[in-house]
Amino acid sequence: MSVTTAIRPATFEKVDGPTLIQRARDLQPVLRERAANTEKLRMVDPKNVEDFQKAGFFKMFQSSYWGGYESHPADIFTVQEILAQACPSSAWIMGVVGVHNWQLAHFPKKAQEDVWALDPTVLLSSSYAPTGKVQAVEGGCILSGRWHYSSGIDHVDWVLLGGNIISEGAPFPDYRTYLVPKSDFEIVDDWHVLGLKGTGSKSLDIKEAFVPNHRQLPIIASQMLNTPGMHEGTASAPLFGxxxxxxxxxxxxxxxxxxxxxxxxxxxxxxxxxxxxxxxxxxxxxxxxxxxxxxxxxxxxxxxxxxxxxxxxxxxxxxxxxxxxxxxxxxxxxxxxxxxxxxxxxxxxxxxxxxxxxxxxxxxxxxxxxxxxxxxxxxxxxxxxxxxxxxxxxxxxxxxxxxxxxx
Missing domain, CATH: 1.20.140.10 (Butyryl-CoA Dehydrogenase, subunit A, domain 3)
Structure with missing residues (x-):
């Protein structure tokens, strides 16, 4: 039996937009009660993340291949706005962390299995500005350096990082998004800010991390809507277009x-x-x-x-x-x-x-x-x-x- 067959949800209930919107309204009172603590913690209160998981908000962005809802974006952002009326930092995390489920659906299926093989509710953060170094090697790339402003990084097991491979004579750098596990990076506690204090948008350091080819997504594939996930069926719904x-x-x-x-x-x-x-x-x-x-x-x-x-x-x-x-x-x-x-x-x-x-x-x-x-x-x-x-x-x-x- 293949790994994918063993781990994918056999059956799941797709929750509709009105239900998810009402769940967001129901959470407003408790989010407001925790807003001050989220600001004090300088990251979203972990209880809020748990509540978002239970409500299915992160699944709104996720492929049905992994039990996600593939929700209409108008419903996704209605939910996010309602949450922001209670705690903008928490709503920021709901969207910015959740949208990585959408992006991962565009990666090769093997990369998705790396993340969700044991648990399809695992979350990812990101830092897209190419501030670190990328060295192309056989079978992949080696990443090193510091990336900044990774919202929600305290709550995730993987991170998506932007990086450039510079080729002489090329009109553009070969910009890609790299999928890196938590074991390969160290969080830098430097999020001391005026607003959105609770997003916990900290930096991360990587000494040297090997990223295999299947955990890379070139920007050209994303911009041209010609991604591995689209070809392999994990990003086939209109949402992923x-x-x-x-x-x-x-x-x-x-x-x-x-x-x-x-x-x-x-x-x-x-x-x-x-x-x-x-x-x-x-x-x-x-x-x-x-x-x-x-x-x-x-x-x-x-x-x-x-x-x-x-x-x-x-x-x-x-x-x-x-x-x-x-x-x-x-x-x-x-x-x-x-x-x-x-x-x-x-x-x-x-x-x-x-x-x-x-x-x-x-x-x-x-x-x-x-x-x-x-x-x-x-x-x-x-x-x-x-x-x-x-x-x-x-x-x-x-x-x-x-x-x-x-x-």
């Missing part, structure tokens, strides 16, 4: 949306009874306060609807066997950065309107504001960069560097 920058980017942007919604909810709740310390007038009676609420809720709603509509459009096209154009892919990438921009505008308006009370530390209102600021500085959320790429694409012009082609 979504470009990696599109689905990964949404994992990085959506927590800001949930955090902004939570700030709006808290502001509205406080405004109902708040009065001016100078005049005693009710804040709720002030036209400027009412307008600020309307503007902020409008921006949050616009971002949410845009995200959902984009993924409905994408999945309808993929389900009908249609390809996404490079222009569409550039548009979706820019739209995700706009989501963070809308969230930031809404949050900043409410933060300033709250006056001195917004300055008090160790409160949910400020924590969510700082988490949005932290999300804004992620490279994936660089609105200026992807605005330029989308603008050029609209003029039928495309960049000639790997970053510009990350759409």
């Amino acid at each position: 979504v470009p990696f920058p599109t689905i990964f980017g949404a994992c990085i942007t959506t927590p800001a949306l949930g955090a902004a919604q939570r700030m709006a909810d808290l502001f509205i709740e406080a405004t109902r009874t708040a009065t001016s310390l100078y005049s005693g007038a009710r804040w709720a009676d002030e036209q400027v306060t009412q307008t600020r609420i309307a503007e902020s809720l409008g921006e949050i709603r616009a971002a949410r609807l845009q995200l959902r509509e984009n993924f409905n459009e994408i999945m309808n096209a993929l389900s009908n066997g249609e390809d996404l154009s490079l222009l569409q892919r550039a548009q979706y990438r820019f739209d995700h950065t706009n989501l963070v921009e809308f969230s930031q505008k809404a949050a900043d308006r409410l933060f300033v309107a709250s006056g001195a009370r917004s300055l008090m530390v160790h409160q949910a209102f400020q924590r969510n504001y700082l988490d949005i600021q932290a999300a804004r500085v992620h490279a994936i959320n660089n609105r200026t960069k992807w605005g330029q790429i989308y603008g050029r694409a609209s003029l039928d012009e495309f960049g000639d560097d790997l970053f510009s082609l990350f759409i």
Whole structure:
């Protein structure tokens, strides 16, 4: 009997989107209770990860070959936003760690067996910036050096690392994602930050780790949607036809949306009874306060609807066997950065309107504001960069560097 036959789930129940969305809502109270501890730990409370496993949130990204749900992305990111309304750091991990299940489905089946042979719920983290060294050798590559910002690394058994193989005369470096077990790296406890403190996005060191060829995924295969997993049947569902920058980017942007919604909810709740310390007038009676609420809720709603509509459009096209154009892919990438921009505008308006009370530390209102600021500085959320790429694409012009082609 082959290893794969022995370890794959014989039968499993696929949980639908509405059920998973309701499970996320049901978890909000406990996530809010643990949010301060998650921030103190500088990593997501392990109980939250356990709850996400039980709820099946990580399975939303996973291939049905391994018992995953292959959920519609609109449902995936509705779940993530709802979780972010309770704890943005935890929601960040749900998405950023969960999406690696999606990416692993594109690797050769042998690599998937390396990770999930004994337990298909094993989790992975990542660090895609090619900051370490890669040396090509017979049968694979040797990795060494330091990689940074690996969110959720305390909760995983494997990590996906980005690295370049430089070849003289090649137009681009041979960028690949390398699958490395926990036994080959050491966590560096250097995540001391202003926002998203609970993501535990620490660095990792590798002295010398051999990565066989089957644990490597070239970027060209991902960008051209021509991966081993697609050929071997583990990434055959429409979900796996979504470009990696599109689905990964949404994992990085959506927590800001949930955090902004939570700030709006808290502001509205406080405004109902708040009065001016100078005049005693009710804040709720002030036209400027009412307008600020309307503007902020409008921006949050616009971002949410845009995200959902984009993924409905994408999945309808993929389900009908249609390809996404490079222009569409550039548009979706820019739209995700706009989501963070809308969230930031809404949050900043409410933060300033709250006056001195917004300055008090160790409160949910400020924590969510700082988490949005932290999300804004992620490279994936660089609105200026992807605005330029989308603008050029609209003029039928495309960049000639790997970053510009990350759409």
